[in-house]
Amino acid sequence: MVNLTRASQELFSRAPDERFSSLVALAEHCQADREKSADRWHLPQKIVTTSDMTLCVGDDGEFSLNDWSFSQLCRLAGVSKETINRLSHKTASRALQETLPSGDKPIQVLTSDESVRSLHGVAYTRLWNADLLAAVQECAAGFEPPPVGFNGATGLYCGEQDLFAFLIDPGGWTEIGGESFAPGFFVWNSEVGRRSVGIQTFWFQQICQNHIVWDATEVVEFTRKHTARVGESLNEIRRLIEALTAKRDDRKDGFAKVIKRAMETKLGDNAEEVLKALAQNGIPRAMAKQASEAAMKQGRFTIFSLVDALTRLTSSYKFAGDRLEADAKAASLLALAV
Numbered sequence: 001m002v003n004l005t006r007a008s009q010e011l012f013s014r015a016p017d018e019r020f021s022s023l024v025a026l027a028e029h030c031q032a033d034r035e036k037s038a039d040r041w042h043l044p045q046k047i048v049t050t051s052d053m054t055l056c057v058g059d060d061g062e063f064s065l066n067d068w069s070f071s072q073l074c075r076l077a078g079v080s081k082e083t084i085n086r087l088s089h090k091t092a093s094r095a096l097q098e099t100l101p102s103g104d105k106p107i108q109v110l111t112s113d114e115s116v117r118s119l120h121g122v123a124y125t126r127l128w129n130a131d132l133l134a135a136v137q138e139c140a141a142g143f144e145p146p147p148v149g150f151n152g153a154t155g156l157y158c159g160e161q162d163l164f165a166f167l168i169d170p171g172g173w174t175e176i177g178g179e180s181f182a183p184g185f186f187v188w189n190s191e192v193g194r195r196s197v198g199i200q201t202f203w204f205q206q207i208c209q210n211h212i213v214w215d216a217t218e219v220v221e222f223t224r225k226h227t228a229r230v231g232e233s234l235n236e237i238r239r240l241i242e243a244l245t246a247k248r249d250d251r252k253d254g255f256a257k258v259i260k261r262a263m264e265t266k267l268g269d270n271a272e273e274v275l276k277a278l279a280q281n282g283i284p285r286a287m288a289k290q291a292s293e294a295a296m297k298q299g300r301f302t303i304f305s306l307v308d309a310l311t312r313l314t315s316s317y318k319f320a321g322d323r324l325e326a327d328a329k330a331a332s333l334l335a336l337a338v
Contacts, residue, residue: 004202004213006186007146007166011153011211020156022145026165027137029158030129033191036113039126041106049073049093049100055116057109068161068192069116076100076107076119110192117160118192127197127230129163132189135234136165139241142248143167143185149211162190166211168204174251181205181217183248185241190226197230198223199237201244262304267333274301281333287313307333 020026042058050056055063055073065073074081077099084092108124110117145155146168155166168184175181181203189197199222205215222240224233268274271292278288287310294309295301310333 002216002219004186004200004204004216004219006200007155007164007211007213010157010164010166011149011151011155014153014157014159016152018157018159019152019154020158021154023133023137023156023165023167026156026158026163027130027133030133030163033112033158034128034130037117037191038111040109040111042109043102043104043106044076044100045102047100047107047109049096051090051093053089053093055109057111057116060111061114063109063111063114063116065116066160068194069118072119072193073100076121120193123227124193125226125228125230126191127189127226127233129158129189129191131231131234132163132187132197132237133165135238136167136187136241139238139245140167140185141245142169142171143183144170146184146207146211147209150209153211155211161192161194162188164188168207169245169248172248172252174248179205183244184213185244187237193226196223196225197233197237199240201240262307262333263302265303267301267303267306269301271296271301274306278306278333283310303333 020029040057040060042060046058048056050062053065053070055065057063071081073096074084077096079095079099084095087095105122108118108120108122110119110126144167146166148154157164165187166184167187169182173180173182182205183201183203185199185201187199188195200219201221202213202216202219204213204217207213220240222233222236224230224236267277274292274295275285275288278291279285283291290313291306291309292301294312295305
């Protein structure tokens with residue numbers, strides 16, 4: 001088992017205005033971003049940096065640069081961002097204009113209102129956050145954000161550079177190897193080239209207030225760069241979420257069947273047989289006697305009634321370690337109903 005820190009890293013790097021309270025609110029925001037955005041394709045020589053450090057994009061008008069698009073402009077020009085920032089606007093614009101590439105391959109300029117969101121060459125293919133979230137919403141029934149974490153962090157984030165979503169199924173708890181786990185996953189993407197698109201699915205035991213996922217198992221990860229066939233990544237993301245939900249449903253159904261059989265199966269016909277069976281399964285005699293007496297009051301010595309009685313007894317244990325060990329022994333009786 002491993003501890004997953006990706007969501008915790010996001011928690012401490014996101015501003016309050018990048019947090020969203022629900023998957024629906026996040027999806028609506030991403031759809032609005034998409035509707036405001038426009039791709040503009042122009043040859044490099046048609047893109048001009050002004051003395052005010054704005055960008056004239058062909059005949060489409062003049063646009064401001066945000067921190068990310070300015071960084072991309074510097075990379076396209078092959079000039080250090082730190083160097084450009086030390087120059088006056090007039091000198092900086094001239095330096096960029098003289099170093100930007102020229103040729104017959106257009107540059108892809110993504111704008112929103114009067115601002116440039118990103119600049120890319122022809123090899124980059126955009127995957128919209130709205131499309132990713134639509135795929136998630138199609139197949140992630142029962143999943144929701146984790147409990148609100150430190151400083152109000154929600155696990156659902158979107159800023160000008162990228163998106164990240166952390167979802168769990170709080171009703172999906174089931175037994176794996178005698179321990180309780182619930183399913184969850186992370187998805188991420190960037191419309192402006194900040195990061196790849198990807199998903200990580202897992203089963204976890206606990207989430208702390210810093211959104212560290214503790215004791216995760218069955219961790220599966222998929223990532224894809226934003227190249228020509230990046231849209232196909234949505235099929236794999238759907239497949240991984242569907243596989244997670246199918247396993248969740250199978251495990252829940254299997255556990256429900258075990259409980260049903262445990263409620264129908266007797267561990268013995270009388271107190272003596274029950275005490276003997278409990279002793280063979282590692283239950284101390286004093287504890288077994290109390291549990292059998294409690295089960296007798298219910299009218300029959302079923303496995304479920306005995307597990308229930310044992311669990312109630314262990315709740316009074318002073319030390320957590322003793323309680324966990326006793327609970328594990330009690331839960332192991334359910335295997336007799338398989």
